Amino acid sequence: MTDLLMIRGVSKRFPGVQALTGVDFDLRPGEVHALMGENGAGKSTLMKILAGLQPADDGEILHRGEAIALRSPLEARERGILLIHQELSLSPELSAAENIYLGAWPTNGIGLLRKSELNRRAGEALKALGCDVGPRTRVGSLSIARKQMVEIARIHAFKANVVILDEPTASLTDAERDQLFATIRDLKARGVGIIYISHKMDEIFTITDRITVLRDGIVQGTLTTSETDADRVTQMMIGRKLDAFFSRAEERFGEEVLRVEGLGRRGDYHDVSFSVRQGEVLGLYGLIGAGRSEVVESLFGIRGPDRGKLWWQGRETAFPSPRQAIDMGLCLTPENRKEQGLVLGLGGRDNIVLPSLKAFSRLGIMRRSREQAVYLTYRDLLQIKTTGPATALRTLSGGNQQKFVLAKWLCRKPKLLILDEPTRGIDVGSKAAIHALIAKLAEEGLAVIVISSEMPEVLGVSHRILTMADGRLTGEFSGAAMTEENLIRAVAHHAA
């Protein structure tokens, strides 16, 4: 049987970086082939080459035995090679159908859109996915998970034979993920080859047939999934052995830092009460859309609550503005690091000092040597890989970007640090480093709230876990009660 896709000796060089060196990779029809590696290992570059977004310097790509040179995404799509990107590429103002066929809308003789034809075809593609989104629905009104289903519907619409899924479950709930896996199995059965990129080990071992590991642009090996395990893959990815994924701090808590009672905001969340103490890591687990981010954004002053009371270090306090929250020592690393966390066009040094312009200036004039000193301190402390203080953060990997978000707050010595999805879409190495950091900060007496959709993460880092569903707190677990079953029951019971 000839392979669907054969990549032979592909290399790609950027100024100063050899992104890929002699990469070989095969994809058989009906196979799910995982591509793994830390961020910066070269996965994205390889995928961009396959999707026609950039050319390879060297090597060849054979599609169905035929050597191809992809010059544009359109060309790749015409050959049936489709990239489903982790950052959704949908136009919010267009309908689902218009998005599915973006740029390839059926038209009549004079170039007018054949709307009914478009909607009919898109409806079929969506139905084939078991997705209840109507083709006429405006995409901007859909949840992230449903947006992703719209994106995946393109597979059917374009009759793709090679599908690249880049972190497809990053924003999906477990139920939605199972639905996606069912779709993947269905595609397999029809002979579609799937390249599956993910950092989530459990998914890799659930759905893939083979695993290829990249490190520093070089293929470390291809393994058969059923004959290997997560430890082996992790070791190949990072080139060393990880001792423990999570470390748990000793449970010695100090004074109460924050307490809220009866917090509510119409349409978002209701009757939320909890408290967190010095040295404690409080987990907040729930599905996307449960209201978790809304609650912490209210605490941080982005959108204040309609009702409720707040105590800060034992004293009843008015709800702060972001500026007041930061000055109090209540800091938030937001859910979406690219949109909310960082100014990607600026360098790491400028981003670190952004919340602290007053502290780093005298009479409004910035003190550059102090900025540089704090940049160097946190670059080394968090082991951030970057080429310089002014290098635009846009060019860094997700893990390194996230470390700069953390540095923004850590340099202020906060009293309560709220981390909303602190490891979403970042590599295992950075993930472990961030988990270790959370434990260390708690040990030093910082109060931490961690929001996560990843159950192993929330179970691994928290001393106590609150569950949230449908805008309400549905459970509180600590010690031996912190189990996967309990958390699932607590959020599923209430989920509408």
Place this chain on the structure above:
Amino acid sequence: MSWKSGAAAGLRQGGLWVGFVLFMAIVAINAPAFLSPGNLLDVLRQVSITGTIALGVTFVVIAGRLDLSVGSGLTLLTIIIVDQHNHAGPAGAIALTLLAGLAIGAWNGLLVGFLRFNALIVTLAMLSVLQGLALWYSGGSNVSVSSPGWFAVFGRGTWLGIPVPVLLMLAGAALAAFLLRRTAFGRAVFAVGGNETAALFSGISPARTVFLAYLLSGFSTALGAIIMGSRVMGAQSTIGQGYELNVLAGIILGGTSLMGGAGSIWRTLWGVLMLGFIQNGLILMGFPFYAQWLVTWGVIIAAVWIDLAAKRGRMLA
């Protein structure tokens, strides 16, 4: 990765340079007076008003907004300073003009910054409002300074052979560059223009930052009006017409992105200067006056194209 398209943008920026040098050479051959020290100083003097106004507008553009109201702002403020010179005296007229400039900036800043109205619409409407106010104030007739005293120094004076308006522009630029690069406010401007949401999540007030940027824009328009009034010693209701486009063209030509979040004062000055040389060269070669409007248009298109190419490069990164 951006290097390829980045290089392409660089090439285009380089192409702009080559085109500019070529243009200078052609003009110099056809009109030898072009490169004479006298003419070079003339060009500098001519761009000093545009350049001074562009200093403040650069803050607005880096903050991700626009200010199209500076043209009729210049008209109104020049009429005010010329007319008030006859009533309040030179010092009083200058103070009044600066206050009026700040008031215009504050109004724009209130609407765009705090009320979050669209900058294009707000300042375009302001362009019209200020033109109306200028006609109302002047009654449609010319105003002029009846007895020019020391006020003439801003537009007509020289110091060590260099025109005072040029020195004013350069001093203003040094101050503006310091404000933009070295102060907390300048950082906030870059942050708000680069990513407003992230700035908000960092405790920076985008509303306040945008408001202050418009204040600067209004203030530098008033400075421009002081130079204009002092040079012409008179004003009528079309005196500032088209300046908004020249200012914007200079800023874009200098390479400050209309997307916000990037740019510099010195690049703005360089862009304004290039535009000045182009317009001066056309006139020296005997092209009719209106030809420079067509060329300005072409230059803006070219600069926007370069900006877009650079942005595309980033998007593929």
